[in-house]
Amino acid sequence: MWNPSKKLRTIACKILIILFSMTTIFHIFALLQVVPFQYLWxxxxxxxxxxxxxESVSLFVTAFFLGSSILYSxxxxxxxxxxxxxxxxxxxxxxFLLNTIGNLVAVTDLETLLATxxxxxxxxxxxxLVSKYENKTS
Incomplete structure (x- = not known):
């Protein structure tokens, strides 16, 4: 099984933290109705x-994912x-794999092209990040 190095895992965590932070902001904008609800879900x-x-559920779940990414790091x-x-x-x-499939069949092109x-x-x-991490200090 593929076992990425600490450096790759660190980069992966940083990418997740950035993406989940941006997604959190997006969900806040949706709740504030900056983004019209017709473009969501x-x-x-x-x-x-x-x-x-x-969107409240999405915000809660995204915050959980963000927290998990920070903990992993x-x-x-x-x-x-x-x-x-x-x-x-x-x-x-x-x-997110299931979400990707859902985005492919979305009614709105914005979700299909941007979110997928x-x-x-x-x-x-x-x-x-699922595979076991072994700190190999040799």
Whole structure:
């Protein structure tokens, strides 16, 4: 199984932290209605009330993913990445893989063209962080 180096894992964590931070800001803009709700959730939202519910959940989940990325980075710097953290990234990778498939069938072109590559990249990066990290100091 592929086992990326500490340097690659550190870069991957930094990319995730940047992407999840940007996504958090996007969800805040959506909740503030800077982004029209018709462009969110694949164009399938029926009302502003529905948007508030879905975007609140999205913001919470994204904040969890951001926190997990920061934790992973800290554990990596200590030379130990706990098993539960790797399970979280397997779960996050799976969620974003499914999200990528959902983005491909979105009603809005904006989501298909913009969100699909982002969710695919996040999924790939998350899966790269799942393998056991062994601090090889030789």
């Amino acid at each position: 694949g164009g399938r939202l029926g009302s502003v009330k529905e948007m508030y519910l879905m 800290r554990y990596l710097n200590q030379g130990l990445v706990p098993f539960w953290t790797r399970i979280v990234f397997g779960f996050v990778g799976t969620i 590559p982002v969710t695919a990249i996040i999924s790939i990066i998350c899966f790269s």
